[in-house]
Amino acid sequence: MEALNHLQSFVLSAEAGSFSAAARRLGLTPAAVSKNVARLEASLGLRLFQRSTRKLTLTEGGERFLQQIGGALATLREAIANAAEEGGQPAGVLKISLAPSFGRSYVVPLLAEFIRRHPGVIPDCHFDNRQVDLIGEGFDVAIGGGIELTQGVVARELGHVRIVAAASPAYMRGRQMPSHPSDLAQLDGIARRSAGSGRLRSWVLRDGQGGEGVAEYRPRAIFDDPEAMAQAAIDGVGVALLPMPHALAPLCSGALIRLLPGWSADSGPLSLYYPGKKLLPAKTRVFVDYLLEQFRQHDFAAQMNPD
Template identity: 70%
Template sequence: MQPLSHLESFVRSAESGSFSAAARQLGLTPAAVSKNVARLEAGLGLRLFQRSTRKLVLTEGGERLLQQISGALGTLSDAVAGAAEAGRQPAGTLKVSMGQAFGREYMVPLLSDFLARYPAILPDWHFDNRQVDLIGEGFDAAIGGGIQLTPGLVARELGRVHVVAVAAPGYFGGRAAPTHPSALAGFDSIVRRSSPTGRLRTWTLRGPAGEEAAVEGRPRMILSDPEAMCRAAAMGLGIALVPMPFALPALQAGALARVLPGWYADAGPLSLYYPSKKLLPAKTRVFVDFVVDQFHARGFAERMSGAGEPVA
């Protein structure tokens, strides 16, 4: 019978593609993980990985072993962890990834309540505007949009994010405000460049009656950050189309006003991602439940809607 530590080192290395990533998940050194896998190979008389300087590649025998044991090992590990945590207060370091502006505005305000409820948990929150490899980088959870649902991940939707047109309250002066997206062509636009692709973002807005119209503004400047776009719009430099999580604080403060109220584009869901284990570590489970409950209680989904005026 092979030791559980050897089997776990093999499965984590196979799932993440490296001994280093597996070591971060298991709290070991890369050398210890490599040694565990080598001992497993010696005990089985079977080579499990083709090793290179760049990554690990499973052999045919390694693929077969992974398929046979990964599910059972996950169930066993979860059962052991659950038994160890039974009756204990959730504890440990909670590593979570989230966007910078979103984290500051919507997650940091939840910290006091969360820590009061779970004082033995140490939040290790990473504010980073990038798509993380949840399993490979050892994160317990991530909050964002558009993260690919690879095998082993679960997504809990917190709300759909709408993109809306905004400008400074006095931007139009004596001019008539537009009533249809086609009228935006006569005004300066603050355009967003997508950081991942480098392309300029274009949007098709949906109106109150369900009609759709493409937005073709007159580009005055190009910015890659929606928070910067909101600030530029508040300065009266043009009309910006930005996601509601970024626009809402300025709308509520009166620094921005909606242009074309009732018109919006659906940018997709904002979700909470975490590993799909039957028995999550208690620290992750209570964090997921806490965030879902808080976002529901605070009406986050309604606040992100562009179909009407912003919710206070």
């Protein structure tokens, strides 16, 4: 196992370009990773890296060695992980990336039953509103939308998310209900700023029968978080264009009412992402199967696409 640890330290350092990044993925100190690589170099009689205070660069021999062992090491590591599972049962820490609001509302309530079924698996949940590098950051599973399908990443769609217009009953009291997206221009709106570009998002709503219109309103507040937008709409600030995962609960409770029934915009698929490995660790496989089963049983896809 010591030789395997040395090889892992080398491969991850080469992939990340630094001992520090490799150390974070391995749960070691940078000094320990550096020492593992030095011991590997000594055993091979080959210098693998050119080191400097700012940069870690593979030597020519290091490049050749990485090409020769990279894939084989990944397969070996997965085989050892599967063989080491306690009593043949899935086991180990499962690193999961989740959008905060979606994770709290839709995934956390499912974890107790998953843990009961698979007590050897420890979910390690990371709540973050960003698109993670699934492979580079060492995640086993990510749940969200728009994650880049780089080589080695598999996506399983949970549902196609629609954007709908909603407001509180109190805000709409005494106001005329809109019948077309252009009518929203007469109402106060809660705008959303794109976290990536910093620009205000705009949506084209469609009715499924060929009709469409740009949803524009008078901005009264600007947010970069849909959960905060939903709360502001509930509090009567104005109209919000909300993804269905954030609109569903307040619409069902009556805290919000849907404007323009039948009109919506396509926000794209919400998917479950995981590394597409030949030997997928059992802890990942059972979690993926469990979530797909639960979301199917709760008819999540239909709830996200109400029109």
